[in-house]
Amino acid sequence: VDDSQSLGSEHADVVAKCHMNAEAVAQWNAMAAASYVDSWRRLVGSGRFVWNLFQDPDGNEAFTTGQAPPNPTRDNCQRWMSTACPKNYDHVALMMSPAGPQTARQSAAAFLILRGAHAFWGMGWNGGGVFY
Numbered sequence: 001v002d003d004s005q006s007l008g009s010e011h012a013d014v015v016a017k018c019h020m021n022a023e024a025v026a027q028w029n030a031m032a033a034a035s036y037v038d039s040w041r042r043l044v045g046s047g048r049f050v051w052n053l054f055q056d057p058d059g060n061e062a063f064t065t066g067q068a069p070p071n072p073t074r075d076n077c078q079r080w081m082s083t084a085c086p087k088n089y090d091h092v093a094l095m096m097s098p099a100g101p102q103t104a105r106q107s108a109a110a111f112l113i114l115r116g117a118h119a120f121w122g123m124g125w126n127g128g129g130v131f132y
Contacts, residue, residue: 007032054095057084057114071099072106081110089116096121 006029008015015025036052043050072080094115098107111121 049093054093054120056095057087057089057110059087059092071096071103072110073103074106077106077110081113084110084114087114089114089119092116092118094119097123 007020007025020028040050040053044053072084094111096107096111096114096119098104108121111119115121
Protein backbone atom coordinates (compact mmCIF):
# COMPACT_ATOMS: atom_id res chain seq x y z
CA VAL A 1 0.00 0.00 0.00
CA ASP A 2 1.42 3.39 -0.95
CA ASP A 3 -0.87 5.55 1.21
CA SER A 4 1.99 7.21 3.08
CA GLN A 5 -0.26 9.88 4.61
CA SER A 6 -2.49 7.24 6.22
CA LEU A 7 -4.12 3.97 5.27
CA GLY A 8 -7.02 4.72 2.96
CA SER A 9 -6.06 8.34 2.27
CA GLU A 10 -5.20 7.71 -1.36
CA HIS A 11 -7.04 4.45 -1.96
CA ALA A 12 -10.22 4.70 0.11
CA ASP A 13 -11.44 1.19 -0.69
CA VAL A 14 -8.36 -0.54 0.77
CA VAL A 15 -9.67 -0.37 4.37
CA ALA A 16 -12.92 -2.14 3.50
CA LYS A 17 -11.11 -4.70 1.36
CA CYS A 18 -8.82 -5.53 4.29
CA HIS A 19 -11.82 -5.82 6.67
CA MET A 20 -10.21 -3.45 9.19
CA ASN A 21 -12.03 -1.55 11.93
CA ALA A 22 -11.17 2.01 13.03
CA GLU A 23 -8.86 0.80 15.83
CA ALA A 24 -6.91 -1.47 13.46
CA VAL A 25 -6.54 1.36 10.93
CA ALA A 26 -5.29 3.74 13.65
CA GLN A 27 -2.76 1.16 14.83
CA TRP A 28 -1.60 0.50 11.26
CA ASN A 29 -1.23 4.22 10.58
CA ALA A 30 0.80 4.82 13.76
CA MET A 31 3.22 1.98 12.97
CA ALA A 32 3.47 2.88 9.29
CA ALA A 33 4.11 6.57 10.03
CA ALA A 34 6.98 5.69 12.36
CA SER A 35 8.44 3.37 9.74
CA TYR A 36 8.15 5.98 6.97
CA VAL A 37 9.77 8.69 9.09
CA ASP A 38 12.62 6.37 10.09
CA SER A 39 13.27 5.30 6.49
CA TRP A 40 13.11 8.90 5.23
CA ARG A 41 15.61 10.05 7.88
CA ARG A 42 17.96 7.24 6.89
CA LEU A 43 17.66 8.20 3.21
CA VAL A 44 18.41 11.86 3.88
CA GLY A 45 21.25 10.90 6.21
CA SER A 46 22.87 8.93 3.40
CA GLY A 47 22.46 11.79 0.91
CA ARG A 48 19.46 10.32 -0.91
CA PHE A 49 15.91 11.48 -1.54
CA VAL A 50 12.39 10.18 -2.05
CA TRP A 51 9.34 11.98 -3.54
CA ASN A 52 7.52 11.81 -0.20
CA LEU A 53 9.98 14.29 1.26
CA PHE A 54 8.58 17.07 -0.90
CA GLN A 55 6.35 19.43 1.06
CA ASP A 56 3.56 21.79 0.21
CA PRO A 57 3.93 25.45 1.25
CA ASP A 58 1.95 24.59 4.41
CA GLY A 59 4.75 22.25 5.53
CA ASN A 60 2.82 19.03 5.06
CA GLU A 61 3.76 16.19 2.75
CA ALA A 62 3.05 17.11 -0.85
CA PHE A 63 -0.50 16.22 -1.78
CA THR A 64 -1.16 13.07 -3.72
CA THR A 65 -3.28 12.53 -6.80
CA GLY A 66 -6.92 13.52 -6.34
CA GLN A 67 -6.36 16.07 -3.60
CA ALA A 68 -6.55 19.82 -4.17
CA PRO A 69 -3.10 21.39 -3.79
CA PRO A 70 -2.91 24.67 -1.88
CA ASN A 71 -2.43 27.53 -4.32
CA PRO A 72 -2.87 31.26 -4.37
CA THR A 73 -5.70 32.45 -6.58
CA ARG A 74 -6.60 35.86 -7.90
CA ASP A 75 -9.03 36.25 -4.98
CA ASN A 76 -6.79 35.09 -2.11
CA CYS A 77 -3.26 35.84 -3.38
CA GLN A 78 -2.35 38.60 -0.90
CA ARG A 79 -3.71 36.64 2.10
CA TRP A 80 -2.09 33.40 0.89
CA MET A 81 1.32 35.01 0.37
CA SER A 82 1.21 36.80 3.74
CA THR A 83 0.94 33.35 5.35
CA ALA A 84 3.50 31.58 3.14
CA CYS A 85 6.20 34.25 2.75
CA PRO A 86 7.39 34.46 6.37
CA LYS A 87 8.34 30.76 6.30
CA ASN A 88 11.89 29.72 5.39
CA TYR A 89 11.98 27.21 2.52
CA ASP A 90 15.78 27.00 2.29
CA HIS A 91 15.84 23.50 3.79
CA VAL A 92 12.50 22.30 2.41
CA ALA A 93 12.01 20.37 -0.81
CA LEU A 94 9.03 22.45 -1.94
CA MET A 95 6.48 21.08 -4.40
CA MET A 96 3.71 23.17 -5.90
CA SER A 97 1.28 22.21 -8.65
CA PRO A 98 -1.24 24.61 -10.14
CA ALA A 99 -4.83 23.45 -9.70
CA GLY A 100 -5.50 24.33 -13.33
CA PRO A 101 -4.88 26.98 -15.99
CA GLN A 102 -6.82 29.56 -13.95
CA THR A 103 -4.24 29.45 -11.09
CA ALA A 104 -1.06 28.70 -13.03
CA ARG A 105 0.27 32.28 -13.08
CA GLN A 106 -0.33 32.89 -9.37
CA SER A 107 1.10 29.49 -8.49
CA ALA A 108 4.23 30.00 -10.64
CA ALA A 109 4.85 33.47 -9.15
CA ALA A 110 4.41 32.19 -5.59
CA PHE A 111 6.71 29.25 -6.30
CA LEU A 112 9.47 31.50 -7.66
CA ILE A 113 9.28 33.72 -4.58
CA LEU A 114 9.11 30.89 -1.99
CA ARG A 115 11.40 28.15 -3.29
CA GLY A 116 14.69 27.17 -1.78
CA ALA A 117 17.50 25.16 -3.39
CA HIS A 118 15.38 22.04 -4.02
CA ALA A 119 11.93 22.51 -5.48
CA PHE A 120 9.49 21.24 -8.12
CA TRP A 121 6.70 23.16 -9.83
CA GLY A 122 4.51 21.40 -12.34
CA MET A 123 1.86 18.83 -12.97
CA GLY A 124 1.81 15.13 -13.57
CA TRP A 125 4.69 14.07 -11.31
CA ASN A 126 2.39 11.42 -9.89
CA GLY A 127 0.59 10.67 -13.15
CA GLY A 128 -2.48 12.85 -12.74
CA GLY A 129 -4.05 16.16 -13.57
CA VAL A 130 -1.83 17.24 -16.46
CA PHE A 131 -3.31 20.23 -18.31
CA TYR A 132 -0.36 21.37 -20.48
